[in-house]
Amino acid sequence: MKRCCLLIAFGCHFFASVAQDISQYYLADSAEYISTLEQLLSEQETYFISLIDSVANSPIDISLSEGWNNIGYPLKSPINVAAALYPIHQNIEVIKDNEGHVYIPQFAFNGIGDFTPGLGYQIKMNNAVASFSFTTENIAVNYLFEIEGCTEPTAPNYWPLANKDDGSCLIDTDNDLIYDTDEIQGCQDGNACNYDPLATDAGECLYPVPGYDCNDNCINDSDGDLICDEFEIEGCLDINACNYNENTTELIECVYAENYYDCDDILTVEIGDEVFGGIVFYMSEDLKTGLVVSTNDQSNSANWGCQGNLIDGANNDQIGSGLQNTLNIISDCSQNNIAAKICSELTRNGYDDWYLPSKGELNLIYTNLHSQGLGNFSSIYWSSSQYSDFFAWIQNFNGGSQNYDGKYANRQVRAVRSF
Numbered sequence: 001m002k003r004c005c006l007l008i009a010f011g012c013h014f015f016a017s018v019a020q021d022i023s024q025y026y027l028a029d030s031a032e033y034i035s036t037l038e039q040l041l042s043e044q045e046t047y048f049i050s051l052i053d054s055v056a057n058s059p060i061d062i063s064l065s066e067g068w069n070n071i072g073y074p075l076k077s078p079i080n081v082a083a084a085l086y087p088i089h090q091n092i093e094v095i096k097d098n099e100g101h102v103y104i105p106q107f108a109f110n111g112i113g114d115f116t117p118g119l120g121y122q123i124k125m126n127n128a129v130a131s132f133s134f135t136t137e138n139i140a141v142n143y144l145f146e147i148e149g150c151t152e153p154t155a156p157n158y159w160p161l162a163n164k165d166d167g168s169c170l171i172d173t174d175n176d177l178i179y180d181t182d183e184i185q186g187c188q189d190g191n192a193c194n195y196d197p198l199a200t201d202a203g204e205c206l207y208p209v210p211g212y213d214c215n216d217n218c219i220n221d222s223d224g225d226l227i228c229d230e231f232e233i234e235g236c237l238d239i240n241a242c243n244y245n246e247n248t249t250e251l252i253e254c255v256y257a258e259n260y261y262d263c264d265d266i267l268t269v270e271i272g273d274e275v276f277g278g279i280v281f282y283m284s285e286d287l288k289t290g291l292v293v294s295t296n297d298q299s300n301s302a303n304w305g306c307q308g309n310l311i312d313g314a315n316n317d318q319i320g321s322g323l324q325n326t327l328n329i330i331s332d333c334s335q336n337n338i339a340a341k342i343c344s345e346l347t348r349n350g351y352d353d354w355y356l357p358s359k360g361e362l363n364l365i366y367t368n369l370h371s372q373g374l375g376n377f378s379s380i381y382w383s384s385s386q387y388s389d390f391f392a393w394i395q396n397f398n399g400g401s402q403n404y405d406g407k408y409a410n411r412q413v414r415a416v417r418s419f
């Protein structure tokens with residue numbers, strides 16, 4: 001390789017490749033690296049001194065007219081044709097050497113390579129150039145060649161000749177004794193899916209979705225249906241069941257509402273409905289319980305019983321007290337075929353828990369059913385509410401009045417039960 005070629009190659013390739021190898025040199029043998037650096041510096045310095053010397057000793061001014069000209073290359077050192085003619089390259093159409101090689105600036109094609117000292121060339125100009133000379137200024141300033149390497153003076157592989165940083169500087173920004181160029185960014189959490197044991201700089205970590213491992217498989221899946229234990233949905237697939245769930249993944253026993261109740265245990269019946277063995281005449285405020293009355297009379301001629309005896313605990317007249325009144329009457333009164341016993345001994349529609357309604361309950365039967373044309377009632381009915389030792393409460397369903405009557409009187413009997 002000719003000397004001038006070396007200079008251009010220096011800039012474009014040789015320096016760069018040496019610089020890239022510097023880290024190895026440096027790490028392997030810093031003495032060898034310094035020696036190499038000194039040698040290169042020395043060679044370039046020698047070359048420039050030689051070039052400057054030859055120009056200084058050959059200050060030849062050339063005048064170029066439009067069209068063909070003959071010129072000689074006057075310097076003592078060869079130099080790249082493109083570099084030497086850079087200041088006037090826009091005015092040149094083509095330049096040829098004796099062997100027919102050409103340099104065409106428009107196409108950046110240099111078939112000549114270097115000017116050879118002492119040789120002549122033919123140059124065709126697009127425009128005349130009055131004054132041109134081969135000088136170091138033109139060559140060094142106008143023809144920019146880049147030398148790549150580390151330009152950071154504090155780096156151990158700082159390359160003094162470099163004018164373009166190539167990112168190779170050995171810098172340890174975070175002072176962990178690992179050069180920036182050797183750092184590996186990655187996740188440093190051993191629990192993360194993308195944990196990188198080689199990472200030297202913290203990077204983004206990725207974690208599995210709760211319940212799953214890093215391969216998107218369930219951590220726990222007892223029945224192996226690919227639905228993780230914690231995401232199983234227990235339910236029943238019968239749309240009529242209270243625990244119906246269309247998203248069920250784990251079948252459990254279906255649960256159904258009781259008859260005449262919804263899934264919240266709320267009654268679905270209304271006053272007047274024939275259910276629970278009778279006709280509904282009362283429902284509690286929370287719509288969970290109620291009272292029914294038999295659809296026919298249990299007797300149309302029965303005593304209240306135990307005339308002249310005061311039955312303990314049978315004076316209650318509120319709604320809900322008929323059962324207790326009845327229990328107290330049959331407990332205290334040994335007389336048979338009395339109204340309370342007729343009711344308590346009744347088995348009807350599968351139910352055997354009937355009793356004689358209290359005064360308040362009997363009035364509800366009158367108001368909610370009989371007044372609405374329901375229940376087939378007639379005349380006067382006994383309540384289980386005692387008035388005194390000789391009297392007990394009755395209600396006349398012809399008009400609805402409540403009064404007391406002698407316990408010996410024969411009145412009608414209609415049993416009720418609660419649900």
Ligand SMILES: [Ca+2]
Nearest residue numbers: 172174176178
């Ligand atoms: Ca570092």
Ligand SMILES: [Ca+2]
Nearest residue numbers: 174176200201
């Ligand atoms: Ca680091």
Ligand SMILES: [Ca+2]
Nearest residue numbers: 221223225227
């Ligand atoms: Ca499962």
Ligand SMILES: [Ca+2]
Nearest residue numbers: 223225249250
């Ligand atoms: Ca399952």
